[in-house]
Amino acid sequence: MRGLLLMLLLTLPLAGATNAAEVRFFNWSDYLPEEVLERFTAETGIAVRYSTYDSNEGLYAKLKLLGGKGYDLIVPSTYFVDRMGREGLLLPLDRRQLPNIRHLDPHHLDKPFDAGNRYSLPYLWGTTGIAFDSRRFDPASLQSWADLWRPEFRESLLLSNDVREVFHVGLRVLGFSGNTTDTEQIRRAYERLRQLLPNVRVFNSDAPLVLFTTGEIDIGMMWSGNAYRAQLENPALVYRCPREGCGLWMDNLAIPIGAANPEGAHRLIDFLLRPDIARLIAEKTRYASPNAAAVRQLSENIRNNPIMYPPAEILEQGEYGTDVGAAVTLYAKYWERLKAGD
Amino acid sequence: MISLRTVYLVGVLILLYLPIAVLAAYSFNASPVGTNWERWSWAWYRQLASDPALIAATLNSLLVAVMAASLSTVIGTLGAVGLRFGRSRWRGQIMGLLGITLMSPEIVMGVSLLVLFIALRLPLGFWTLLMGHITFCLPFVTVTVLARLGDFDPKLIEAARDLGATQGQALRRIVLPMTLPAIVAGWLLSFTLSLDDVVVSFFVTGPDFEVLPLRIYSMVRMGVKPEVNALATLMFAVSLTVVIVSQRLLQR
Amino acid sequence: MTYRLLPTWLVLFTLLPTLMVVAVSFLTRDEAGFIAPIPTLENYQRLLDPLYLKVFLNSALTAGVATLICLLIAYPFAWLLSRLGPVWRSMLLTLVVVPFWTNSLVRVYAVRSLLAAKGVMNSVLIGLGLIDEPIRLLYSGWAVQLGLVYVLLPFMILPLYSSFEKLDHRLLEAAADLGANRVARFRRIIIPLTLPGIAAGCVLVFLPALGMFYVSDILGGARNLLIGGLLKDQFLDARDWPFGSAASLVMIGLLLLLLSLYRLAQGQAGERNPVDD
Numbered sequence: 001m002r003g004l005l006l007m008l009l010l011t012l013p014l015a016g017a018t019n020a021a022e023v024r025f026f027n028w029s030d031y032l033p034e035e036v037l038e039r040f041t042a043e044t045g046i047a048v049r050y051s052t053y054d055s056n057e058g059l060y061a062k063l064k065l066l067g068g069k070g071y072d073l074i075v076p077s078t079y080f081v082d083r084m085g086r087e088g089l090l091l092p093l094d095r096r097q098l099p100n101i102r103h104l105d106p107h108h109l110d111k112p113f114d115a116g117n118r119y120s121l122p123y124l125w126g127t128t129g130i131a132f133d134s135r136r137f138d139p140a141s142l143q144s145w146a147d148l149w150r151p152e153f154r155e156s157l158l159l160s161n162d163v164r165e166v167f168h169v170g171l172r173v174l175g176f177s178g179n180t181t182d183t184e185q186i187r188r189a190y191e192r193l194r195q196l197l198p199n200v201r202v203f204n205s206d207a208p209l210v211l212f213t214t215g216e217i218d219i220g221m222m223w224s225g226n227a228y229r230a231q232l233e234n235p236a237l238v239y240r241c242p243r244e245g246c247g248l249w250m251d252n253l254a255i256p257i258g259a260a261n262p263e264g265a266h267r268l269i270d271f272l273l274r275p276d277i278a279r280l281i282a283e284k285t286r287y288a289s290p291n292a293a294a295v296r297q298l299s300e301n302i303r304n305n306p307i308m309y310p311p312a313e314i315l316e317q318g319e320y321g322t323d324v325g326a327a328v329t330l331y332a333k334y335w336e337r338l339k340a341g342d
Numbered sequence: 343m344i345s346l347r348t349v350y351l352v353g354v355l356i357l358l359y360l361p362i363a364v365l366a367a368y369s370f371n372a373s374p375v376g377t378n379w380e381r382w383s384w385a386w387y388r389q390l391a392s393d394p395a396l397i398a399a400t401l402n403s404l405l406v407a408v409m410a411a412s413l414s415t416v417i418g419t420l421g422a423v424g425l426r427f428g429r430s431r432w433r434g435q436i437m438g439l440l441g442i443t444l445m446s447p448e449i450v451m452g453v454s455l456l457v458l459f460i461a462l463r464l465p466l467g468f469w470t471l472l473m474g475h476i477t478f479c480l481p482f483v484t485v486t487v488l489a490r491l492g493d494f495d496p497k498l499i500e501a502a503r504d505l506g507a508t509q510g511q512a513l514r515r516i517v518l519p520m521t522l523p524a525i526v527a528g529w530l531l532s533f534t535l536s537l538d539d540v541v542v543s544f545f546v547t548g549p550d551f552e553v554l555p556l557r558i559y560s561m562v563r564m565g566v567k568p569e570v571n572a573l574a575t576l577m578f579a580v581s582l583t584v585v586i587v588s589q590r591l592l593q594r
Numbered sequence: 595m596t597y598r599l600l601p602t603w604l605v606l607f608t609l610l611p612t613l614m615v616v617a618v619s620f621l622t623r624d625e626a627g628f629i630a631p632i633p634t635l636e637n638y639q640r641l642l643d644p645l646y647l648k649v650f651l652n653s654a655l656t657a658g659v660a661t662l663i664c665l666l667i668a669y670p671f672a673w674l675l676s677r678l679g680p681v682w683r684s685m686l687l688t689l690v691v692v693p694f695w696t697n698s699l700v701r702v703y704a705v706r707s708l709l710a711a712k713g714v715m716n717s718v719l720i721g722l723g724l725i726d727e728p729i730r731l732l733y734s735g736w737a738v739q740l741g742l743v744y745v746l747l748p749f750m751i752l753p754l755y756s757s758f759e760k761l762d763h764r765l766l767e768a769a770a771d772l773g774a775n776r777v778a779r780f781r782r783i784i785i786p787l788t789l790p791g792i793a794a795g796c797v798l799v800f801l802p803a804l805g806m807f808y809v810s811d812i813l814g815g816a817r818n819l820l821i822g823g824l825l826k827d828q829f830l831d832a833r834d835w836p837f838g839s840a841a842s843l844v845m846i847g848l849l850l851l852l853l854s855l856y857r858l859a860q861g862q863a864g865e866r867n868p869v870d871d
Contacts, residue, residue, distance in 0.1 A: 024549040024550075026549060029557060029559075029561050030561050034392075034393060034394075034395065049549050049550055050395060050552070051549045051552045051556075052552070052556065052557060053544070054559060055830065057830035057831050057833075058544060058830060060830075060833075061453070061545075061829070061830055061833075062456070062544070062545060064628065065453075065456055065457065065460060066460070066466075070466070070548070070549060071549055087626055161811070161816050163827075163831060200815075200817065201733055201815055202733055202815035202816065202817070203811075203815060203816035203817060204811075204815070204816065206812070214707075214710045214713065215710075215728070216710055216732060325625060326625045328831070328832055328833065329623065329832050329834055331832075332827055332828070332831055332832030332834070333832075335827065335831075336645065336819060336824065336827065337645060339816070339817070339818070339819035339823070340645055340648055340649055340652075340818070340819040341817065341818060341819075347674050347677075350670055350671065350674060351671065351674055351675070351686070354667060354671050355686075355689060355690070357667075357744075358690065358693050358744075358747065359693060360708065361693075361701050361704035361705050361708060361744065362693050362696065362701070362704070364704045364707055364708055364714055365696070365700065365701070365704045368704075368707065416599075417599045417600050417603060418600065420597050420599055420600065421597065421599065421600025421601070422600075423597065424597030424598075424600065425600075428597060430601075432601065436600070436601050436604065438850070439601075439604040439605070439608045439609055440604065440608075441849075441850060441853060442608055442612055442846055442850070443604070443608045444797070444798075444801045445801050445804075445845070445846045445849045445850070446608075446612075446842070446846065447805050447821070447822060447825045447842055447845070448805055448822075449822075449825050449826055449829050449830070449838075450615060450825065450829070450838070450839070450842045451611070453829060453835075454611030454612070454614055454615055455607065455611055457611070457614060458607070458610060458611050458614070473607065474607075476603070476607075477603070477607040477608065480600065480603065480604070482749075482798060484600065485753070485794050485797060485798060486752065486753050486756060486794055486798075488790075488794075489753055489756065489757060489790040489791050489793070489794035490756050490757065490760065490790075492790040520760070523755070523756045523759050523760075524753075524756040527752040527753065527755065527756050530688075530691045530748075530752065531748070531749060531752055531798075533695070534691065534694045534695060534748065537695055537697070538694075538697060538698045538699075540699070554697070555697055555699070558697050558699060558700060559699055570697075570700055571700070574696040574697060574700045574701075575696075577695060577696050577697075578692065578693065578695070578696045581692050581695045582692050585688045585689075585692055586685075
């Protein structure tokens with residue numbers, strides 16, 4: 001009994017004492033090489049407490065419940081920057097503390113989900129398109145999302161396990177925006193997606209790349225970073241942005257409104273925007289960097305790879321996800337029905 | 343002559359260990375992705391050793407697991423004894439609450455506990471995590487111990503008391519030793535549960551206390567990480583060693 | 595004295611949060627802040643949709659089959675285990691549990707690798723010349739069952755073992771002396787005396803199995819919506835806490851109903867209920 005008490009006392013100091021010279025960074029897992037934080041601390045003397053999450057929704061729920069407090073730097077995706085910004089959960093960024101903004105590629109700035117980049121700055125980005133094994137399927141015959149509905153793909157497709165990404169496909173084939181809040185459009189997308197169900201083999205949002213490289217799946221939705229890596233393993237893999245347009249995703253650096261150390265957070269953001277650091281991040285995580293100066297420093301075959309860094313037309317055609325407000329319940333309702341096999 | 347019994351026992355063990363063997367094999371596979379064997383490599387273990395955050399998270403998780411298992415075993419065992427031999431009129435309700443804890447979906451538990459902690463103004467971190475873990479471990483211990491106590495004859499206790507023992511002594515000297523397998527089973531179950539928990543931990547831990555299952559969960563979901571295979575294999579090897587060594591020590 | 599610990603803990607950490615969940619289930623979803631203090635019965639009405647019955651039945655079926663398979667595998671194992679000498683027994687027991695100290699998610703992924711098209715099983719079968727092309731083992735009901743059983747087996751073995759361990763073998767010897775054959779001994783002595791262990795094991799496997807949607811997602815292709823997934827969608831994606839709370843409570847309610855029916859049945863069969871007097 002006494003031993004137990006002693007153990008309890010010893011662990012007391014472990015319980016949350018926050019330091020002033022410390023930044024609490026809440027990021028996606030596997031999204032930052034360790035050495036970046038080590039170099040930051042070495043250069044600035046500010047320690048970083050790093051923890052991770054694996055979904056925007058989890059991040060949002062936790063942050064919301066904590067009233068915007070608890071973390072100094074977070075990395076939400078586009079539609080969550082939108083939502084959190086509107087709900088006053090984010091601190092407007094102070095440009096004066098962020099001289100390295102100039103290195104960012106203007107193509108990725110000032111997007112509808114955060115006009116003028118009031119609350120966020122891009123961290124890593126990519127596209128969501130169709131990937132398939134060209135030995136099994138003729139590349140010329142797969143040019144649009146609509147092609148996935150063909151009966152020859154029965155029980156073979158991999159689709160993202162994400163309501164917005166899948167509905168993006170359903171809406172685009174009908175010519176609608178993936179961010180619509182129109183109930184009729186959403187319903188029609190649901191009806192269309194129902195017809196796609198017999199072709200689906202797997203819903204998967206974990207590394208779909210594994211399913212491709214193990215030969216489990218020959219065709220499906222994929223993210224650009226994953227597709228690039230899969231292609232390295234299997235050169236016959238083709239990734240393309242369909243005619244109707246790719247999905248565009250982006251994860252962004254943002255500061256919660258209740259951050260205990262906003263100055264430290266700004267310094268960390270500025271550090272992450274430095275070209276050599278941004279290049280390191282892009283290389284290690286194998287995703288595309290929105291930092292133009294960093295991209296110039298990347299090796300040629302990555303820089304010119306159309307999967308990782310597609311031409312500007314692709315970006316024009318693609319759509320970033322924005323918040324759909326209350327319509328999210330409608331999307332969720334139809335998603336439920338789709339997943340329940342209805 | 344190998345009997346059917348041995349075959350069965352060994353068979354089940356093989357079933358249990360096969361995926362672990364696969365894990366271990368991949369942890370030495372130089373190829374980071376897919377099931378294609380490239381060549382033998384220690385690379386992932388080296389990478390693991392140079393990842394202090396992961397190691398810290400592992401130690402954190404082990405600490406929480408040991409404490410959560412131990413505390414919930416103590417509380418649960420005493421509770422089970424109290425339920426079996428006590429004369430509380432709240433017995434049905436307590437069983438009901440245990441049932442609710444068992445049945446509560448993790449996400450509901452995680453969110454509601456978080457709201458509770460916020461209402462009580464508790465800082466999120468090690469202690470809130472521990473409290474959350476004890477909560478979901480309790481029913482496992484209690485149910486296991488109760489099952490064992492089920493047919494326990496209360497007359498044994500009466501007899502002991504007739505011979506002069508107090509209630510406490512009777513329980514400690516008679517009931518406890520006989521219930522020991524169930525208590526140990528409960529501890530083992532709780533330890534396993536705690537090491538594995540993701541959802542509840544996500545909501546009730548603080549930024550200062552990163553736990554392993556959360557990191558593994560995200561790492562594995564964001565992309566296959568052979569580092570994780572190496573970690574899992576290592577944890578397995580270490581636990582196996584600890585177990586075998588403690589067996590030898592106990593035998594002396 | 596310290597027997598009060600359990601009830602106190604439960605009241606604080608289970609009853610209080612559960613009451614909150616009950617309260618929330620009668621409120622309305624709020625776009626900005628999760629919950630609006632507007633009382634309504636709408637959430638419960640929504641649950642009457644046959645879709646949710648289908649989800650619940652699917653989940654219950656999956657969990658039920660997994661529980662049954664666990665029972666069938668674990669029962670002989672626990673029996674044999676209890677018959678071993680003390681040295682072998684404790685070693686084997688810990689050998690059973692040790693694999694489960696590696697993260698279960700990682701192990702499920704290992705199972706996936708086993709069953710994959712280019713995975714171990716297929717490679718072995720092809721290597722042995724039994725098949726020419728890889729068979730699609732993954733993304734089927736059986737793959738999910740394998741995963742569930744694999745993760746939950748010790749939760750059945752341990753309570754069963756603890757029950758077998760206290761089985762007095764002299765009872766069996768006496769029965770044998772009185773002429774009972776193996777089947778009779780099994781039916782009339784072993785099963786009734788291990789019933790508490792069976793019940794405990796089934797409860798400890800069935801209930802977590804209901805919530806383990808990630809196994810179904812990883813090994814089953816996530817094509818079937820199960821309760822766990824539904825709740826996660828509602829709480830996190832749709833941010834509809836009131837509806838999620840109502841669904842959660844109804845599920846708990848149904849399970850409590852099943853449990854009490856089971857205990858009633860046990861009572862009627864003349865078994866001494868271990869908990870009530």
